[in-house]
Amino acid sequence: MKVAVVGAGPAGVRAVEVLLGAGIRPVWIDEAADGGGRIYQRPPAPLQRDPKALYGFEAARASDLHAALDAAKPRADWRPDTLVWNIHSGRKQLNTLNAGRQGVVEYDAAILCTGAMDRVVPVPGWTLPGVTTMGGAQIALKSQGCGIGRQVAFLGSGPLLWLVAYQYAKAGAQIAAVLDTTAFATKLAAAPGLLRGPATFAKGLYYVAWLRAHGIRIAEGVTPLAIEGTGDVTGITWRDAAGRTQCAACDAVGLGWGLKPEAQLADLAGIPFDFDALQHNWVPRRDAAGRSPVPGLYLAGDGSGIGGAEVAELAGARAAMALLQDAGHAVETAALDRRLAGLARFRAALEKAFPFPAHLAAGLPDDALFCRCEGLTAGELRATITGPTVAAPELNRAKAVSRAGMGRCQGRVCGPAAAEILAAKLGCTVAEVGRLRGQAPVKPIPLVATP
Amino acid sequence: MRLARLRDTDRVPLHLSLEGAGIAALEGDTLLTALLAGGGGYLREGEFGDGRRAGFCLMGACQDCWVAVEGLGRVRACATLARPGMKVTRG
Numbered sequence: 001m002k003v004a005v006v007g008a009g010p011a012g013v014r015a016v017e018v019l020l021g022a023g024i025r026p027v028w029i030d031e032a033a034d035g036g037g038r039i040y041q042r043p044p045a046p047l048q049r050d051p052k053a054l055y056g057f058e059a060a061r062a063s064d065l066h067a068a069l070d071a072a073k074p075r076a077d078w079r080p081d082t083l084v085w086n087i088h089s090g091r092k093q094l095n096t097l098n099a100g101r102q103g104v105v106e107y108d109a110a111i112l113c114t115g116a117m118d119r120v121v122p123v124p125g126w127t128l129p130g131v132t133t134m135g136g137a138q139i140a141l142k143s144q145g146c147g148i149g150r151q152v153a154f155l156g157s158g159p160l161l162w163l164v165a166y167q168y169a170k171a172g173a174q175i176a177a178v179l180d181t182t183a184f185a186t187k188l189a190a191a192p193g194l195l196r197g198p199a200t201f202a203k204g205l206y207y208v209a210w211l212r213a214h215g216i217r218i219a220e221g222v223t224p225l226a227i228e229g230t231g232d233v234t235g236i237t238w239r240d241a242a243g244r245t246q247c248a249a250c251d252a253v254g255l256g257w258g259l260k261p262e263a264q265l266a267d268l269a270g271i272p273f274d275f276d277a278l279q280h281n282w283v284p285r286r287d288a289a290g291r292s293p294v295p296g297l298y299l300a301g302d303g304s305g306i307g308g309a310e311v312a313e314l315a316g317a318r319a320a321m322a323l324l325q326d327a328g329h330a331v332e333t334a335a336l337d338r339r340l341a342g343l344a345r346f347r348a349a350l351e352k353a354f355p356f357p358a359h360l361a362a363g364l365p366d367d368a369l370f371c372r373c374e375g376l377t378a379g380e381l382r383a384t385i386t387g388p389t390v391a392a393p394e395l396n397r398a399k400a401v402s403r404a405g406m407g408r409c410q411g412r413v414c415g416p417a418a419a420e421i422l423a424a425k426l427g428c429t430v431a432e433v434g435r436l437r438g439q440a441p442v443k444p445i446p447l448v449a450t451p
Numbered sequence: 452m453r454l455a456r457l458r459d460t461d462r463v464p465l466h467l468s469l470e471g472a473g474i475a476a477l478e479g480d481t482l483l484t485a486l487l488a489g490g491g492g493y494l495r496e497g498e499f500g501d502g503r504r505a506g507f508c509l510m511g512a513c514q515d516c517w518v519a520v521e522g523l524g525r526v527r528a529c530a531t532l533a534r535p536g537m538k539v540t541r542g
Contacts, residue, residue, distance in 0.1 A: 031511060032530075038510050044532060046479030047459050117512045129452035129493045129505030136509030144484045145459035149452070171457040231503065232452055232492075252452065262512070372507065372515055375499030408514035413507070444514060446524065 001327060004029065004094060004105050005076075006084050006265065007113030009037020010309045011301025011316030013065055015111045016072045018320035022329060027105050028076040029096065031083045035069045037115055037301075038135060039309045042066065043143045054142050056167065057203050058309075065313070085441035089269040089294050097445050109296045109327070111319050112266055113312075116259040116302035119281070121361045122370040122378075122417050123155070123255065125227030134160045134256030138167065147173040149252025153236045155224055157182040158258045158354040159200075162207040165216070175216045176250035179238055181257070181357045183221035193349025200346070217248065224360065227253050257356055260416060261303045267438035269294055275431035278348055279306055280356040281416075282435040288340065289333070290319030291326070298323055311343050361417040362424035370421060371414040373407020380404075381418060382425045394434040398422055408444055411436035452505040454488040467537040476533050482526065483509065483516050485533035494518055494528055495542035517542030 001024060005015050008030035019026050036042055040062045042049055051059040051066075072078075079098065086095040087110075094110070096103040118133035125131070132140070132148050134156055140146045147168055153176040154165045165178045194201045211218060221241035228235040228247075237247040266284035267273065271292045273282045283305035290298045300319035301312035314336060321331040364370055366379030384392040384401040392398035395405070395418060404418050405411030411418070415436045423433040462477040469491045476485035483506050486494060493503035494516050506516030509529045516528040521538035523531075528542075 043459075044479040044481075046462050046477070053458075117508060117510060127497065127502060127504060127507075129487075129503050132506065133508045133510075133513075136507060139509045140454060140484070141457065144454075144479075144481060145457060146484055146488055147455040147457050150455045173455060173457060369501060372497075372504070372513065375497055375501040408517075409512065413513050443511075 002106055002108045004107040004110040007115055008035030009113060009115050009301060010065055010312040011113035013069045014313045014316035015113060015300060015320040016076050017068050018317050020072060020075050022324050026076055029079045029082045029084055033080050036066060040065050041139060041143050047145060083443060084265060085445055087265050087269045089297060109323050111298040111300060112303060113301045113316055114262045114265055114303035116261050116306060117412060118256040119258050119260040119416055120255060120413060121257055121357060122364055122368060123224045123227055124368045127369055127372055128227060128229050128233050130233035130252040131227055132254055134164050134254045137254030138164045141167055141171055148254060150174060151176050151250045152252045153177045153248055153250040154254045155179040156256045159204055160256060162204060164254060166207040166210055177217040177248040178211060179222045180220045181222055182354055187353045190349050190353035194353060196349060197346035258354060259302060259306045261305060263303050264438040264442040266299060268440055269297055276305060278351045289322040290315060291322050307347055314340050358420045361420035364421060370417050371404050373409050374403045376402060376404055378421050381421050385425055395419055395422060395436055399436060405436040452487050454484060456488055465535040467533055467539060469539045480533045481529055482531045482533050483528035
C-alpha cells in the first residue's frame with residue numbers, strides 16, 4: 001500500500017510514527033528543510049538548540065516531538081525541501097517541486113497535515129517594513145535569535161499575543177505595548193470553559209501576570225487606528241475601551257488574530273468545506289477520526305481546523321489509525337478518541353474567549369490597503385458590488401473583478417478580511433459571501449521547473 | 452526595518468551583498484535575517500506604488516519577501532539560508 005503524508009509538523013510526525021509501527025513506509029514530504037512545523041521549528045544548525053530557551057513551558061513536548069521526528073526520518077521515505085503544489089485525487093497523485101525539479105508521487109492513501117498560518121486583520125500602515133504576523137515575530141526569535149525590532153508593539157487577540165510578548169520581553173526586547181482587541185469581560189465570560197484545560201489556562205494567566213508585573217503597557221478592548229511611519233514603523237495608534245485615542249512609539253509591530261488552516265490541497269482534492277462559526281474559519285470536511293469524504297484522503301492538525309499543537313499530535317496519530325482501520329487493520333482508538341473529544345471542548349471555550357474581530361475588518365477605511373499583493377484598497381473591493389459589468393454577489397466574483405486574492409499569496413493573507421469587507425457591504429453573512437477557491441499551483445513555482 | 456539580534460550571536464560571520472553594497476551576517480541566518488539585521492532596510496518595492504516591503508509572515512506563505520540571488524533566481528528570503536558571497540538584488 002502506497003501511503004503519502006504531507007507535512008512534518010506535530011500531526012505529520014505522529015501520523016508517520018503510527019504508520020511505521022504498522023509496517024508501512026510512507027513517502028513523507030515537507031516544504032521546509034526540517035520537520036517540527038512552525039510551532040516546533042528548530043533553528044538552522046549553526047544556532048543553538050536549547051529547548052528550554054526556545055520553547056519555554058513546551059520544551060518537553062517539543063523535545064519529544066523532535067525525537068520522534070528524528071527517529072522516523074530514516075525509516076520513512078523522507079523528502080524535505082519539497083513543495084506539494086497540486087493534488088489529483090482521482091488519479092491519486094501529488095505534484096511536487098524540489099530544488100527546481102518536478103516530481104509526481106503516487107498514493108493509495110494520503111494524510112494531509114498542512115498546518116496553519118496567522119489570521120490577520122489589515123490595519124492602515126500594515127504593509128510598512130517592520131510589521132510582521134505574530135507567528136512571524138515568534139519565528140524570528142525562535143529560529144533566528146532576532147526580534148522584529150528593538151521596541152515592539154503587539155496587536156491582536158488570542159493566546160499567541162501574550163505568549164509572544166512574554167517571549168520577546170524575556171529575550172531582552174523592549175515591549176512598547178500589548179494591545180488586545182478583545183475586551184477583558186469577553187475573556188472573563190469564557191473563563192469557566194477554559195478551566196477544562198487547566199494547564200493551558202494557567203500558562204496564559206502566567207504570561208499576562210508576568211507582563212503586568214514587569215510594568216508593560218497593556219490595553220484590552222482596543223480598536224486599532226493605524227501603524228504610523230513613512231519608510232519605517234515609528235509608532236502605533238489606537239482607540240482605548242473608553243474611546244480615547246492613544247499612541248505608543250515603536251519600531252516594529254507584530255499582529256495576528258489566531259490562525260487559519262492552510263487547506264489549499266484539501267480544496268484542490270475536492271474535499272468540501274464548511275464554515276465553522278465558532279472558529280470563524282472555513283474548514284475542510286472530515287469526521288472526528290480525520291477521514292475526508294474523498295476516498296483515500298485523511299486530514300489532521302491545524303490544516304483541518306484549528307486545534308493547536310497538542311490536538312494535532314493526537315489527530316495525526318488518529319488519522320493514521322483511521323487509514324489503517326480502513327485498510328483492514330484492527331486498531332484500538334477509544335482512549336484516544338476520548339482525549340480528542342475533551343480537548344475539542346476546551347478549544348470551543350478558547351474560541352469564545354478570543355472571538356475574531358470581524359467588525360474591525362468590515363470597518364476598514366476605504367483608502368486602507370487590504371490586499372498586500374495587488375495593492376488594493378478596501379474601497380476598491382467594496383466597489384465590486386456594483387460592477388463594472390456584473391455585480392459581485394460573492395467572493396470569487398469579487399476576485400475576478402478586483403484581483404483581490406489573485407496575487408502571489410493567492411488570498412492566504414487577505415482572504416478572511418476580504419470576506420468580512422464584502423459581506424458587510426453586501427449586508428450578508430461571511431458564510432454566505434463564500435471563500436476564495438484554491439488554485440494550483442498552491443504557491444508560485446518557476447515556469448522553468450523541469451519534469 | 453532593522454531586526455534586533457537578541458541572542459545566539461556567537462556564530463561564524465559571513466558576507467554577502469545587497470544591490471552591490473556589503474552586508475555582514477552570521478552563519479545560520481536566513482537571507483531575510485541577514486539583509487534586515489545587516490542594515491538592508493527593506494526587501495522589495497510594492498509593484499503598485501504602495502511602498503516598500505520587508506516580508507510579513509516569515510513562514511513561506513505571504514510571498515512578500517521575494518529577492519533575486521545571482522545564480523539562484525527569485526527566492527523567498529525567509530526560506531533561504533544566507534551563504535557567503537551571495538549577490539542579492541531586491542525583488
